[in-house]
Amino acid sequence: MSALSVKNVSKIFPALNNKNQSVQALQDVSLEVNENEFVSILGHSGCGKTTLLNLIAGFESPTSGSIFCAEKAVKDPGADRSMVFQDYALFPWLTVRDNIAFGLHLKRINSASIEQSVMHFANLVGLSAFVDSYPHQLSGGMRQRVSIARALAVNPTVLLMDEPFAALDAQNRSMMQQEMIRILAEESKTVVLVTHSIEESINLSDVIVVLTRRPGRVKAVIRVPEPRKMIEDTPSYLEIRKKIRALINDEHDISDTV
Amino acid sequence: MTSLSWVLNLRRLILLAVLLCCWEFASRFILDKTQATLLPPPTGVLAGAVELAMSGELWKHIRDSLRREFIAFCYASVAIPLGVMMGCFKWINEQVDPIIEILRPIPPIAWIPLSILWFGVGNTQNQFIIFLGIFFPILLNTIDAVKNVEPNLIRAARCLGANHWSVITRVILRAALPQVVTGIRIGLGVGWMALVAAELVGANSGLGFLINDARTVLRTDFILDGMIAIGLIGLIIDRIIRIAARKLMPWSRALNS
Numbered sequence: 001m002s003a004l005s006v007k008n009v010s011k012i013f014p015a016l017n018n019k020n021q022s023v024q025a026l027q028d029v030s031l032e033v034n035e036n037e038f039v040s041i042l043g044h045s046g047c048g049k050t051t052l053l054n055l056i057a058g059f060e061s062p063t064s065g066s067i068f069c070a071e072k073a074v075k076d077p078g079a080d081r082s083m084v085f086q087d088y089a090l091f092p093w094l095t096v097r098d099n100i101a102f103g104l105h106l107k108r109i110n111s112a113s114i115e116q117s118v119m120h121f122a123n124l125v126g127l128s129a130f131v132d133s134y135p136h137q138l139s140g141g142m143r144q145r146v147s148i149a150r151a152l153a154v155n156p157t158v159l160l161m162d163e164p165f166a167a168l169d170a171q172n173r174s175m176m177q178q179e180m181i182r183i184l185a186e187e188s189k190t191v192v193l194v195t196h197s198i199e200e201s202i203n204l205s206d207v208i209v210v211l212t213r214r215p216g217r218v219k220a221v222i223r224v225p226e227p228r229k230m231i232e233d234t235p236s237y238l239e240i241r242k243k244i245r246a247l248i249n250d251e252h253d254i255s256d257t258v
Numbered sequence: 259m260t261s262l263s264w265v266l267n268l269r270r271l272i273l274l275a276v277l278l279c280c281w282e283f284a285s286r287f288i289l290d291k292t293q294a295t296l297l298p299p300p301t302g303v304l305a306g307a308v309e310l311a312m313s314g315e316l317w318k319h320i321r322d323s324l325r326r327e328f329i330a331f332c333y334a335s336v337a338i339p340l341g342v343m344m345g346c347f348k349w350i351n352e353q354v355d356p357i358i359e360i361l362r363p364i365p366p367i368a369w370i371p372l373s374i375l376w377f378g379v380g381n382t383q384n385q386f387i388i389f390l391g392i393f394f395p396i397l398l399n400t401i402d403a404v405k406n407v408e409p410n411l412i413r414a415a416r417c418l419g420a421n422h423w424s425v426i427t428r429v430i431l432r433a434a435l436p437q438v439v440t441g442i443r444i445g446l447g448v449g450w451m452a453l454v455a456a457e458l459v460g461a462n463s464g465l466g467f468l469i470n471d472a473r474t475v476l477r478t479d480f481i482l483d484g485m486i487a488i489g490l491i492g493l494i495i496d497r498i499i500r501i502a503a504r505k506l507m508p509w510s511r512a513l514n515s
Contacts, residue, residue: 093509154418154419
Protein backbone atom coordinates (compact mmCIF):
# COMPACT_ATOMS: atom_id res chain seq x y z
CA MET A 1 0.00 0.00 0.00
CA SER A 2 1.34 3.41 -0.79
CA ALA A 3 1.49 5.75 2.17
CA LEU A 4 1.54 8.81 -0.02
CA SER A 5 0.59 9.32 -3.60
CA VAL A 6 1.01 12.49 -5.62
CA LYS A 7 -0.94 12.41 -8.86
CA ASN A 8 -0.23 14.77 -11.79
CA VAL A 9 0.24 17.76 -9.55
CA SER A 10 0.90 21.20 -11.02
CA LYS A 11 1.22 24.43 -9.12
CA ILE A 12 1.04 27.88 -10.61
CA PHE A 13 1.53 30.91 -8.39
CA PRO A 14 -0.64 33.70 -9.81
CA ALA A 15 0.87 37.10 -10.57
CA LEU A 16 0.73 39.37 -7.53
CA ASN A 17 0.39 42.51 -9.64
CA ASN A 18 0.70 43.63 -13.24
CA LYS A 19 4.48 43.85 -13.10
CA ASN A 20 5.34 40.21 -12.48
CA GLN A 21 4.15 37.15 -14.30
CA SER A 22 2.55 34.08 -12.81
CA VAL A 23 5.10 31.42 -11.94
CA GLN A 24 4.72 27.75 -12.68
CA ALA A 25 6.50 26.01 -9.84
CA LEU A 26 5.55 22.41 -10.54
CA GLN A 27 4.39 20.67 -13.67
CA ASP A 28 2.67 17.30 -13.75
CA VAL A 29 4.52 15.74 -10.84
CA SER A 30 3.57 12.21 -9.86
CA LEU A 31 5.09 10.28 -7.01
CA GLU A 32 4.37 7.11 -5.04
CA VAL A 33 5.83 6.64 -1.58
CA ASN A 34 5.49 3.20 -0.01
CA GLU A 35 5.04 2.55 3.65
CA ASN A 36 8.24 2.86 5.69
CA GLU A 37 10.09 4.16 2.67
CA PHE A 38 12.46 7.12 2.85
CA VAL A 39 12.13 9.32 -0.22
CA SER A 40 14.35 12.31 -0.90
CA ILE A 41 13.33 15.05 -3.27
CA LEU A 42 16.49 16.51 -4.75
CA GLY A 43 16.92 19.55 -6.93
CA HIS A 44 18.37 22.99 -7.39
CA SER A 45 17.09 25.80 -5.26
CA GLY A 46 13.98 27.26 -6.81
CA CYS A 47 13.02 23.98 -8.51
CA GLY A 48 9.80 23.76 -6.56
CA LYS A 49 10.82 21.00 -4.15
CA THR A 50 9.70 22.94 -1.10
CA THR A 51 6.48 23.86 -2.91
CA LEU A 52 5.88 20.14 -3.44
CA LEU A 53 6.39 19.50 0.27
CA ASN A 54 4.04 22.36 1.18
CA LEU A 55 1.39 20.86 -1.09
CA ILE A 56 1.80 17.45 0.58
CA ALA A 57 1.57 19.11 4.01
CA GLY A 58 -1.60 20.88 2.90
CA PHE A 59 -0.24 24.38 3.52
CA GLU A 60 -1.08 25.18 -0.11
CA SER A 61 -3.33 23.47 -2.61
CA PRO A 62 -2.31 22.29 -6.08
CA THR A 63 -3.55 24.15 -9.16
CA SER A 64 -4.33 20.78 -10.69
CA GLY A 65 -3.83 17.15 -9.73
CA SER A 66 -4.35 15.56 -6.36
CA ILE A 67 -2.52 14.18 -3.36
CA PHE A 68 -3.54 11.22 -1.22
CA CYS A 69 -2.17 10.28 2.16
CA ALA A 70 -3.09 6.72 3.14
CA GLU A 71 -5.79 6.80 0.43
CA LYS A 72 -7.28 9.97 1.91
CA ALA A 73 -7.34 13.14 -0.19
CA VAL A 74 -5.20 15.92 1.26
CA LYS A 75 -7.11 19.17 1.74
CA ASP A 76 -5.81 20.74 4.94
CA PRO A 77 -2.74 20.37 7.11
CA GLY A 78 -3.06 17.52 9.58
CA ALA A 79 -1.18 15.46 12.12
CA ASP A 80 -0.95 12.56 9.65
CA ARG A 81 1.67 14.67 7.82
CA SER A 82 3.76 16.41 10.46
CA MET A 83 6.73 18.46 9.33
CA VAL A 84 10.27 19.18 10.47
CA PHE A 85 11.27 22.69 9.39
CA GLN A 86 14.67 24.04 8.44
CA ASP A 87 14.35 26.79 11.07
CA TYR A 88 13.00 24.26 13.63
CA ALA A 89 9.84 26.33 14.25
CA LEU A 90 9.83 25.35 17.92
CA PHE A 91 7.45 27.21 20.21
CA PRO A 92 9.83 29.44 22.20
CA TRP A 93 7.42 29.80 25.14
CA LEU A 94 7.23 26.05 25.70
CA THR A 95 9.84 23.78 27.26
CA VAL A 96 11.20 20.84 25.31
CA ARG A 97 8.66 18.66 27.10
CA ASP A 98 5.71 20.83 26.11
CA ASN A 99 6.97 21.28 22.57
CA ILE A 100 7.05 17.50 22.11
CA ALA A 101 3.66 17.22 23.80
CA PHE A 102 2.04 19.97 21.67
CA GLY A 103 0.34 17.65 19.18
CA LEU A 104 -0.56 15.15 21.90
CA HIS A 105 -2.41 17.78 23.94
CA LEU A 106 -4.47 18.56 20.85
CA LYS A 107 -5.45 14.91 20.60
CA ARG A 108 -6.85 15.09 24.15
CA ILE A 109 -4.86 12.13 25.39
CA ASN A 110 -4.66 11.73 29.18
CA SER A 111 -1.66 13.36 30.77
CA ALA A 112 -0.04 10.13 32.00
CA SER A 113 0.27 8.71 28.51
CA ILE A 114 1.38 12.11 27.18
CA GLU A 115 4.22 12.13 29.70
CA GLN A 116 5.12 8.56 28.76
CA SER A 117 5.13 9.48 25.08
CA VAL A 118 7.18 12.63 25.67
CA MET A 119 9.85 10.69 27.56
CA HIS A 120 9.92 8.00 24.90
CA PHE A 121 10.56 10.46 22.10
CA ALA A 122 12.91 12.64 24.16
CA ASN A 123 14.90 9.46 24.80
CA LEU A 124 14.78 8.50 21.16
CA VAL A 125 16.39 11.77 20.08
CA GLY A 126 18.78 11.76 23.06
CA LEU A 127 17.35 14.74 24.90
CA SER A 128 15.80 13.17 28.00
CA ALA A 129 18.07 15.32 30.21
CA PHE A 130 16.80 18.52 28.59
CA VAL A 131 13.02 18.18 28.75
CA ASP A 132 12.72 21.18 31.08
CA SER A 133 14.90 23.48 28.99
CA TYR A 134 13.57 26.15 26.68
CA PRO A 135 14.50 26.09 22.98
CA HIS A 136 16.67 29.20 23.26
CA GLN A 137 18.88 27.36 25.74
CA LEU A 138 19.69 24.62 23.20
CA SER A 139 22.12 24.45 20.28
CA GLY A 140 20.90 24.24 16.69
CA GLY A 141 21.40 20.48 16.49
CA MET A 142 19.53 19.92 19.75
CA ARG A 143 16.68 22.14 18.60
CA GLN A 144 16.33 20.09 15.46
CA ARG A 145 16.19 16.93 17.59
CA VAL A 146 13.29 18.46 19.54
CA SER A 147 11.59 19.30 16.29
CA ILE A 148 12.00 15.70 15.08
CA ALA A 149 10.68 14.32 18.38
CA ARG A 150 7.71 16.70 18.23
CA ALA A 151 6.85 15.63 14.68
CA LEU A 152 7.22 11.91 15.47
CA ALA A 153 5.18 12.15 18.68
CA VAL A 154 1.90 12.63 16.79
CA ASN A 155 2.63 9.36 14.94
CA PRO A 156 2.26 10.73 11.41
CA THR A 157 1.57 8.52 8.40
CA VAL A 158 4.28 10.46 6.59
CA LEU A 159 7.01 12.53 8.21
CA LEU A 160 7.89 15.57 6.09
CA MET A 161 11.32 17.18 6.37
CA ASP A 162 12.13 20.49 4.70
CA GLU A 163 15.95 20.81 4.43
CA PRO A 164 16.11 19.95 8.14
CA PHE A 165 19.89 19.98 8.45
CA ALA A 166 20.72 22.83 6.09
CA ALA A 167 21.11 25.38 8.89
CA LEU A 168 23.63 23.22 10.78
CA ASP A 169 27.42 23.24 10.37
CA ALA A 170 29.03 20.38 8.46
CA GLN A 171 29.92 18.28 11.50
CA ASN A 172 26.51 18.63 13.10
CA ARG A 173 24.87 17.90 9.78
CA SER A 174 26.59 14.56 9.30
CA MET A 175 25.99 13.69 12.94
CA MET A 176 22.29 14.46 12.58
CA GLN A 177 22.16 12.30 9.46
CA GLN A 178 23.62 9.40 11.46
CA GLU A 179 21.11 10.13 14.22
CA MET A 180 18.27 10.08 11.71
CA ILE A 181 19.39 6.64 10.50
CA ARG A 182 19.47 5.40 14.09
CA ILE A 183 16.06 6.89 14.89
CA LEU A 184 14.48 5.34 11.81
CA ALA A 185 15.99 1.97 12.69
CA GLU A 186 14.19 2.16 16.06
CA GLU A 187 11.01 3.77 14.84
CA SER A 188 10.21 2.87 11.25
CA LYS A 189 8.52 5.73 9.42
CA THR A 190 7.57 6.85 5.97
CA VAL A 191 9.62 9.97 5.29
CA VAL A 192 9.69 12.57 2.54
CA LEU A 193 12.82 14.71 2.74
CA VAL A 194 13.54 17.78 0.67
CA THR A 195 17.22 18.54 0.23
CA HIS A 196 19.73 20.05 -2.14
CA SER A 197 22.57 17.86 -0.84
CA ILE A 198 23.32 14.81 -3.00
CA GLU A 199 25.29 13.17 -0.17
CA GLU A 200 22.45 13.65 2.31
CA SER A 201 19.98 12.03 -0.04
CA ILE A 202 22.27 9.04 -0.68
CA ASN A 203 22.97 8.56 3.03
CA LEU A 204 19.34 8.56 4.10
CA SER A 205 17.09 7.41 1.28
CA ASP A 206 15.56 4.33 -0.22
CA VAL A 207 14.51 6.36 -3.22
CA ILE A 208 15.82 9.64 -4.63
CA VAL A 209 13.57 11.75 -6.82
CA VAL A 210 15.47 14.31 -8.91
CA LEU A 211 13.46 17.34 -10.01
CA THR A 212 14.20 19.53 -13.02
CA ARG A 213 14.63 23.26 -12.79
CA ARG A 214 11.52 25.44 -12.82
CA PRO A 215 8.95 24.35 -13.59
CA GLY A 216 9.76 21.30 -11.47
CA ARG A 217 9.13 17.97 -13.13
CA VAL A 218 10.30 14.53 -12.11
CA LYS A 219 13.53 14.00 -14.01
CA ALA A 220 14.59 10.68 -12.55
CA VAL A 221 13.70 8.24 -9.78
CA ILE A 222 16.74 6.42 -8.44
CA ARG A 223 16.75 3.52 -5.99
CA VAL A 224 19.64 3.46 -3.57
CA PRO A 225 21.19 -0.05 -3.66
CA GLU A 226 21.80 -0.42 0.09
CA PRO A 227 19.61 2.13 1.84
CA ARG A 228 21.17 3.71 4.95
CA LYS A 229 24.16 1.39 4.72
CA MET A 230 26.01 3.29 2.00
CA ILE A 231 29.61 3.86 2.92
CA GLU A 232 31.27 6.92 1.51
CA ASP A 233 34.06 6.42 -1.06
CA THR A 234 33.06 2.85 -1.88
CA PRO A 235 32.59 2.18 -5.62
CA SER A 236 28.80 1.84 -5.39
CA TYR A 237 28.56 5.12 -3.47
CA LEU A 238 30.74 6.95 -5.96
CA GLU A 239 28.80 5.48 -8.83
CA ILE A 240 25.39 6.61 -7.62
CA ARG A 241 26.75 10.02 -6.68
CA LYS A 242 28.26 10.41 -10.15
CA LYS A 243 24.96 9.42 -11.70
CA ILE A 244 22.95 11.94 -9.69
CA ARG A 245 25.51 14.66 -10.18
CA ALA A 246 25.35 14.05 -13.93
CA LEU A 247 21.56 14.37 -13.83
CA ILE A 248 21.80 17.63 -11.94
CA ASN A 249 24.65 19.09 -13.99
CA ASP A 250 22.96 18.10 -17.21
CA GLU A 251 20.07 20.17 -15.95
CA HIS A 252 22.46 23.00 -15.27
CA ASP A 253 23.79 22.95 -18.85
CA ILE A 254 20.33 23.01 -20.34
CA SER A 255 19.31 26.01 -18.30
CA ASP A 256 22.56 27.76 -19.15
CA THR A 257 22.00 27.44 -22.88
CA VAL A 258 18.43 28.64 -22.70
CA MET B 259 25.95 42.88 43.13
CA THR B 260 29.39 43.27 44.64
CA SER B 261 30.29 46.18 46.90
CA LEU B 262 32.62 47.55 44.23
CA SER B 263 29.88 47.86 41.60
CA TRP B 264 27.74 49.56 44.23
CA VAL B 265 30.39 52.22 44.59
CA LEU B 266 30.65 52.56 40.82
CA ASN B 267 26.89 52.97 40.62
CA LEU B 268 27.00 55.74 43.22
CA ARG B 269 29.53 57.50 41.03
CA ARG B 270 26.78 58.07 38.49
CA LEU B 271 24.98 60.30 41.00
CA ILE B 272 27.80 62.84 41.45
CA LEU B 273 26.45 65.42 38.99
CA LEU B 274 22.95 65.07 40.40
CA ALA B 275 24.23 65.68 43.94
CA VAL B 276 26.22 68.73 42.82
CA LEU B 277 23.17 70.21 41.07
CA LEU B 278 21.02 69.62 44.15
CA CYS B 279 23.59 71.43 46.28
CA CYS B 280 23.66 74.37 43.85
CA TRP B 281 19.87 74.48 43.97
CA GLU B 282 19.89 74.44 47.76
CA PHE B 283 22.53 77.18 47.88
CA ALA B 284 20.79 79.37 45.29
CA SER B 285 17.42 79.03 46.95
CA ARG B 286 18.77 79.87 50.41
CA PHE B 287 21.36 82.56 49.72
CA ILE B 288 20.91 84.04 46.23
CA LEU B 289 17.18 84.30 45.60
CA ASP B 290 15.16 86.93 47.46
CA LYS B 291 12.21 85.88 49.59
CA THR B 292 9.51 86.02 46.87
CA GLN B 293 11.67 84.11 44.44
CA ALA B 294 12.54 81.55 47.08
CA THR B 295 8.85 80.95 47.61
CA LEU B 296 8.58 80.07 43.94
CA LEU B 297 11.62 77.78 44.13
CA PRO B 298 11.93 76.25 47.59
CA PRO B 299 15.25 74.48 48.36
CA PRO B 300 15.44 70.66 48.14
CA THR B 301 15.40 70.41 51.94
CA GLY B 302 12.20 72.48 51.93
CA VAL B 303 10.67 70.15 49.34
CA LEU B 304 11.65 67.20 51.50
CA ALA B 305 10.08 68.82 54.56
CA GLY B 306 6.91 69.38 52.53
CA ALA B 307 6.94 65.71 51.52
CA VAL B 308 7.23 64.64 55.14
CA GLU B 309 4.34 66.93 56.04
CA LEU B 310 2.18 65.53 53.22
CA ALA B 311 3.07 61.96 54.13
CA MET B 312 2.46 62.43 57.85
CA SER B 313 -0.94 64.01 57.33
CA GLY B 314 -1.94 61.10 55.09
CA GLU B 315 -2.82 63.54 52.35
CA LEU B 316 -0.18 62.20 49.95
CA TRP B 317 -1.27 58.57 50.30
CA LYS B 318 -4.91 59.46 49.73
CA HIS B 319 -4.10 61.20 46.45
CA ILE B 320 -1.76 58.44 45.30
CA ARG B 321 -4.42 55.85 46.10
CA ASP B 322 -7.09 57.71 44.13
CA SER B 323 -4.83 58.21 41.12
CA LEU B 324 -3.70 54.60 41.10
CA ARG B 325 -7.26 53.36 41.44
CA ARG B 326 -8.32 55.40 38.42
CA GLU B 327 -5.38 54.15 36.40
CA PHE B 328 -6.18 50.56 37.35
CA ILE B 329 -9.90 50.74 36.60
CA ALA B 330 -9.21 52.44 33.27
CA PHE B 331 -6.67 49.74 32.47
CA CYS B 332 -9.26 47.03 33.15
CA TYR B 333 -11.61 48.63 30.63
CA ALA B 334 -8.80 49.30 28.16
CA SER B 335 -7.65 45.69 28.19
CA VAL B 336 -10.57 44.98 25.89
CA ALA B 337 -8.07 46.22 23.29
CA ILE B 338 -6.28 42.86 23.55
CA PRO B 339 -9.10 40.60 22.24
CA LEU B 340 -10.09 43.31 19.76
CA GLY B 341 -6.52 43.55 18.50
CA VAL B 342 -6.26 39.76 18.19
CA MET B 343 -9.46 39.63 16.16
CA MET B 344 -8.30 42.51 13.97
CA GLY B 345 -4.96 40.80 13.44
CA CYS B 346 -6.52 37.41 12.64
CA PHE B 347 -9.57 38.32 10.57
CA LYS B 348 -9.22 40.61 7.57
CA TRP B 349 -12.87 41.60 7.44
CA ILE B 350 -12.90 42.80 11.05
CA ASN B 351 -9.74 44.79 10.44
CA GLU B 352 -11.28 46.26 7.30
CA GLN B 353 -14.28 47.60 9.22
CA VAL B 354 -12.65 48.69 12.46
CA ASP B 355 -9.40 50.11 11.11
CA PRO B 356 -10.90 53.32 9.61
CA ILE B 357 -12.56 54.15 12.94
CA ILE B 358 -9.30 53.60 14.81
CA GLU B 359 -7.37 55.68 12.31
CA ILE B 360 -9.72 58.62 12.84
CA LEU B 361 -9.77 58.43 16.65
CA ARG B 362 -6.15 57.53 17.29
CA PRO B 363 -4.43 60.84 16.41
CA ILE B 364 -6.71 62.78 18.79
CA PRO B 365 -4.70 63.24 22.01
CA PRO B 366 -6.57 61.98 25.09
CA ILE B 367 -6.26 65.48 26.56
CA ALA B 368 -8.32 66.89 23.69
CA TRP B 369 -11.23 64.83 25.00
CA ILE B 370 -11.20 66.57 28.39
CA PRO B 371 -13.70 69.39 27.65
CA LEU B 372 -16.24 67.05 26.08
CA SER B 373 -15.76 64.40 28.76
CA ILE B 374 -16.39 66.95 31.54
CA LEU B 375 -19.71 67.80 29.90
CA TRP B 376 -20.54 64.13 29.49
CA PHE B 377 -19.44 62.75 32.85
CA GLY B 378 -19.00 65.81 35.07
CA VAL B 379 -16.00 66.31 37.35
CA GLY B 380 -14.84 63.11 39.05
CA ASN B 381 -13.79 59.51 38.64
CA THR B 382 -15.74 58.61 35.52
CA GLN B 383 -14.36 61.52 33.54
CA ASN B 384 -10.80 60.83 34.68
CA GLN B 385 -11.07 57.14 33.92
CA PHE B 386 -12.42 57.90 30.46
CA ILE B 387 -9.40 60.06 29.65
CA ILE B 388 -6.96 57.48 31.02
CA PHE B 389 -8.80 54.75 29.14
CA LEU B 390 -8.17 56.61 25.87
CA GLY B 391 -4.49 56.91 26.74
CA ILE B 392 -4.09 53.21 27.52
CA PHE B 393 -6.37 51.77 24.86
CA PHE B 394 -4.62 52.73 21.62
CA PRO B 395 -1.04 51.69 22.44
CA ILE B 396 -2.32 48.27 23.56
CA LEU B 397 -4.52 47.89 20.49
CA LEU B 398 -1.90 48.91 17.95
CA ASN B 399 0.80 46.75 19.52
CA THR B 400 -1.53 43.75 19.70
CA ILE B 401 -2.53 44.05 16.04
CA ASP B 402 1.11 44.40 15.05
CA ALA B 403 2.18 41.47 17.22
CA VAL B 404 -0.49 39.17 15.81
CA LYS B 405 0.37 40.09 12.24
CA ASN B 406 4.06 39.44 12.84
CA VAL B 407 3.76 35.96 14.34
CA GLU B 408 6.34 33.74 12.63
CA PRO B 409 4.34 31.98 9.86
CA ASN B 410 6.25 28.73 10.35
CA LEU B 411 5.03 28.54 13.96
CA ILE B 412 1.46 28.58 12.68
CA ARG B 413 2.32 25.97 10.05
CA ALA B 414 4.03 23.81 12.66
CA ALA B 415 0.94 23.93 14.86
CA ARG B 416 -1.33 23.15 11.91
CA CYS B 417 0.64 20.08 10.88
CA LEU B 418 0.61 18.86 14.49
CA GLY B 419 -3.17 18.80 14.33
CA ALA B 420 -4.21 22.28 15.49
CA ASN B 421 -7.40 23.74 14.02
CA HIS B 422 -7.82 27.48 13.44
CA TRP B 423 -9.13 28.10 16.96
CA SER B 424 -6.25 26.20 18.60
CA VAL B 425 -3.80 28.15 16.45
CA ILE B 426 -5.20 31.38 17.87
CA THR B 427 -5.27 30.27 21.51
CA ARG B 428 -2.13 28.14 21.60
CA VAL B 429 0.16 29.92 19.17
CA ILE B 430 -0.88 33.44 18.18
CA LEU B 431 -1.82 34.62 21.67
CA ARG B 432 1.37 33.22 23.15
CA ALA B 433 3.68 34.42 20.41
CA ALA B 434 2.13 37.90 20.50
CA LEU B 435 2.33 38.20 24.29
CA PRO B 436 5.72 39.94 24.60
CA GLN B 437 4.68 42.73 22.29
CA VAL B 438 1.25 42.97 23.92
CA VAL B 439 3.06 43.51 27.21
CA THR B 440 5.13 46.22 25.54
CA GLY B 441 1.84 47.80 24.47
CA ILE B 442 0.58 47.62 28.06
CA ARG B 443 3.75 49.30 29.31
CA ILE B 444 3.49 52.13 26.80
CA GLY B 445 -0.25 52.39 27.40
CA LEU B 446 0.06 52.67 31.16
CA GLY B 447 2.70 55.35 30.66
CA VAL B 448 0.53 57.38 28.31
CA GLY B 449 -2.46 56.76 30.58
CA TRP B 450 -0.52 58.04 33.58
CA MET B 451 0.28 61.27 31.75
CA ALA B 452 -3.32 61.63 30.63
CA LEU B 453 -4.46 60.95 34.20
CA VAL B 454 -2.53 63.87 35.60
CA ALA B 455 -3.89 66.16 32.89
CA ALA B 456 -7.44 64.99 33.55
CA GLU B 457 -7.05 65.48 37.31
CA LEU B 458 -5.67 68.98 36.85
CA VAL B 459 -9.02 70.16 35.57
CA GLY B 460 -11.62 67.56 36.38
CA ALA B 461 -11.07 66.05 39.81
CA ASN B 462 -11.34 66.62 43.53
CA SER B 463 -8.54 64.23 44.42
CA GLY B 464 -5.50 62.59 42.92
CA LEU B 465 -1.94 63.73 42.29
CA GLY B 466 -2.96 66.05 39.44
CA PHE B 467 -5.49 67.68 41.74
CA LEU B 468 -2.89 67.88 44.52
CA ILE B 469 -0.43 69.93 42.49
CA ASN B 470 -3.09 72.19 41.03
CA ASP B 471 -4.64 72.72 44.45
CA ALA B 472 -1.23 73.53 45.94
CA ARG B 473 -0.79 76.21 43.27
CA THR B 474 -3.82 78.10 44.50
CA VAL B 475 -2.31 78.33 48.00
CA LEU B 476 1.21 78.95 46.69
CA ARG B 477 2.65 75.78 48.27
CA THR B 478 5.40 75.26 45.67
CA ASP B 479 6.98 72.61 47.87
CA PHE B 480 3.77 70.55 47.62
CA ILE B 481 3.69 71.12 43.85
CA LEU B 482 7.23 69.78 43.52
CA ASP B 483 6.42 66.86 45.84
CA GLY B 484 3.41 65.98 43.74
CA MET B 485 5.47 66.18 40.55
CA ILE B 486 8.15 63.93 42.01
CA ALA B 487 5.51 61.45 43.18
CA ILE B 488 3.98 61.39 39.69
CA GLY B 489 7.38 60.70 38.14
CA LEU B 490 8.37 58.05 40.67
CA ILE B 491 5.10 56.16 40.45
CA GLY B 492 5.24 56.19 36.63
CA LEU B 493 8.75 54.77 36.84
CA ILE B 494 7.74 52.13 39.38
CA ILE B 495 4.76 50.94 37.31
CA ASP B 496 7.04 50.57 34.28
CA ARG B 497 9.67 48.67 36.25
CA ILE B 498 7.13 46.31 37.81
CA ILE B 499 5.76 45.35 34.41
CA ARG B 500 9.26 44.85 33.00
CA ILE B 501 10.33 42.64 35.87
CA ALA B 502 7.08 40.67 35.81
CA ALA B 503 7.41 40.17 32.05
CA ARG B 504 10.95 38.87 32.44
CA LYS B 505 9.92 36.49 35.19
CA LEU B 506 6.81 35.24 33.40
CA MET B 507 8.31 35.07 29.92
CA PRO B 508 11.94 34.03 30.33
CA TRP B 509 11.89 32.86 26.72
CA SER B 510 11.19 36.30 25.37
CA ARG B 511 14.42 37.69 23.97
CA ALA B 512 12.76 40.92 22.92
CA LEU B 513 12.30 41.90 26.56
CA ASN B 514 15.57 40.48 27.83
CA SER B 515 17.73 42.47 25.47
